[in-house]
Amino acid sequence: MNIKLLKLLNKNARYSMADLSSMTGRSIEEVAADIDELEKSGVIRGYKTVVDWERLDNSYVSALIELKVTPKARLGFEEVAKKVMKYPEVESVYLMSGSYDLCVMVKGKTFQGVAMFVAKELSTIESVTSTATHFVLRRYKELDVELCDDEHDDRGHFSF
Amino acid sequence: MIDYGKILNPEVLNIKPSGIRKFFDIAETMKDVISLGVGEPDFPTPWQIRQAGIKSLEESKTRYTANRGLQALRETIAAYMKRKYQITYDPAKEILVTVGGSEAIDAGLRATVCSGDEVIIPQPSYVCYEPITQLVGGVPVVIETRAEDEFKLTPEALRAAITPKTKVLILPYPCNPTGAIMEREDLEKIAAVLRDTNILVISDEIYAELTFGGKAHVSIASLPGMAERTIVVNGFSKAFSMTGWRLGYACGPKEIIAQITKIHQYAIMCAPTTSQYAAIAAMTGCDEVVAEMAEEYDARRRLIVDSFNKIGLTCRNPRGAFYAFPSIRKTGMSSEEFCEKLLAAKHVAVVPGTAFGRGGEGFIRASYCYSTEHIKEALRRIGEFLEELS
Missing domain, CATH: 1.10.10 (Arc Repressor Mutant, subunit A)
Structure with a gap:
């Protein structure tokens, strides 16, 4: 299986x-x-490590960008998404239901850098009608892995 | 000065304290102990169960319930017993909600065993049956199950243990600590011995949801003619990761449940109300979560068994519960000696098989209620320990 x-x-x-x-x-x-x-067959796409960068001085900032897209003949959701995903700053791209269309997770060294990337690159793509940037302030859990250590085994060493 | 010797009940004084208490205390003083010693799930109670408990508190459901337990819960248990084990119980008269399976065992024995009555107890098994039997004045008659029988109770051993004084047979399967289960054909043979007798079976099925290899648990009460002579004890602790909620139940003939209920009524009043509301959610909406936990236990079981065999401790495949029970005979040490030295040398905590009866000599119990990383580290240390011995 x-x-x-x-x-x-x-x-x-x-x-x-x-x-x-x-x-x-x-x-x-x-x-x-x-x-x-x-x-x-492409079912397994890769293997990565879950790193808590905040434990190092090497931390970074990331943001969730809401993109609203008005699809045009040449640039539908699919084309915009594929264009967006090619930027190395972009960690993930999802097509969403609800009040916006593409959810883009972006990573950068500084708040300024991420903001500039959104202003200069994402918002200038044809078909993108608006962006909203939400910076991540703290990461508690990532890819199923808890990043804070307040859980401990309180069961003791022995019980029957 | 008060004379406690005259105050205390000699029956209680006669109960031997757990011989391994000292060694538990040593573990408590060590900082980096890695334990395979606990008998409870590492998973938290599934969220929807906790939520049902919280909701009941928000709605101020904070009073006593009926002595027998909430009607809605007893109906839920009846439906569950029917769905899972094909046994029909009347929720009004044949089901009692208790404080853990433990209370059901205690009250079940108190309701039936008189001074001098014999209670047959297969061992190695959970630690409570013998002391409770002694407390009620009964005589424990131990059957030592054997590794070569996969620690099952055999009809031959049972027949040999039965005397005119036999009142109760404890049937502790799936078994803590051996991981043994009794399959339908094994139970048929036991039932055949019991059908023409006046012996009551107290079937402790607390690990019923945890059987592996595609064999669903079979309750002896589901066999023809057995429901009338069986009290099924089960509970929420193991299947639903609800140890701290202290909730179990007893199902059986109304004549016996009525008497157990009297004891429960005077000693306990009713099981915790919050837990009872949570338990309804457990039995009605958690099949998927329970199956996921069982799948995880199964992967750990395979890992721990393979690992023990690889480092040279023969370990058969446990078929139920969540313990491996490897043999340590080849080390030449007694179970207790092995556990003490392992703890001292490698800070790994496991329980000597003898904690579960003399028949556990030569074995240790290693729980796999731990993450795979934890299990691997523990087994790595045990491997080192064995190498340093030779």
């Missing part, structure tokens, strides 16, 4: 082949072949 395998990798991409084999009850060879296949 590849779903089981994907769920495990989605939780921790660094499980060893031996761990994955144990946990799925399949041989190491089978697991390796499955992962290979999932990568080739």
Whole structure:
């Protein structure tokens, strides 16, 4: 069952082949072949590390940008989204239901830098009729991983 | 000066304190203990259950409920028992909501066992059956289940243990600490021994939702002729991660439930009201969350079993509950010695098999109610410990 395998990798991409084999009850060879296949077919798109940059002096700012788009013949939602996603500053792009059309997560070194990127690049795209920028102030949880440490195991060491 | 020796009940004084208390205390003084020692889920109670509890508080549902428990909860339990285990109970007369499964076991034994009556207890098993039997003046008759029988209760062993004084059989499956389960065909054989007797079964099925390998739990009460001689004890702690809510239930023939209810009424009044409202939400809207937790336990189970076998401690596949029960015989140490030395040398806490009865000698109980990272680190340290021994 590849779903089981994907769920495990989605939780921790660094499980060893031996761990994955144990946990799925399949041989190491089978697991390796499955992962290979999932990568080739594009189901697995990549492996990344969840970093809490705020713990380093190397922090960055990020913002959620609401884009309103009036699709034109040449530049529909799809085309705008594909144009937006090519900027290295852009971390993710989603087509949304509701009061705006594209949700764009942007990352930069400074507030100023992000604001300038929105003003100079995103808002000048043809078809984009308005932008609203919301800066992220604190990250509590990212990609299922909690970034604050106030949870602890309060169960003690023993119970029957 | 008051003479406590004259105050205290000799029956209570006779209960032996847990022999491993000292070693628990040592663990408490260590800073970096990595434990596989607990018998409760690491998952928090699913949010929708907590929300139902909170909502009941907001609506000021803060008074006693009926002694037996909320009518709505008893109806929910009846529907659940029917849906999950194909047993029909009358919510008005055959179900009692208790303070954890523990209270159901205690009151069940108190309602039935008289001085000198024998209570058959398969071991290794959960620690409460023997002391409670002693407290009510009963005589515990221990059957030591064996690894070669996958720690199941066999009809032969049961038949050999039955005497004219036998009153109750405790059936603790899925089993803490062995992870053993009793499948339908195993239960059929036990039922065949019991059907023509006057022996009551107290079937502790608290881990019923946690069985692995595609075999759903079977309750002995669902077999022909067994419901009339069985009290099923179950609860919310393990399946729904609700240990702190202290909520369980007993289902059985109305003649017995009525008497257990009397004890409950005078000793307890009723189970916690907030927990009862939360429990309704647990049984009605949480199948998916429960299945997800079971899937996670299954992955951990496979990981811990493989890891024990890889470092050389033979560990059979536990079929239920959330414990691995590997053999440590090859080290030549007793279970307690192994656990003490492991704790001292590597700060890893596991429970000696002997905490669950003499038959647990040669085994340790390692809970897998922990993240996979935690389990891997614990097993890495146990591996080091074994290497340094040889």
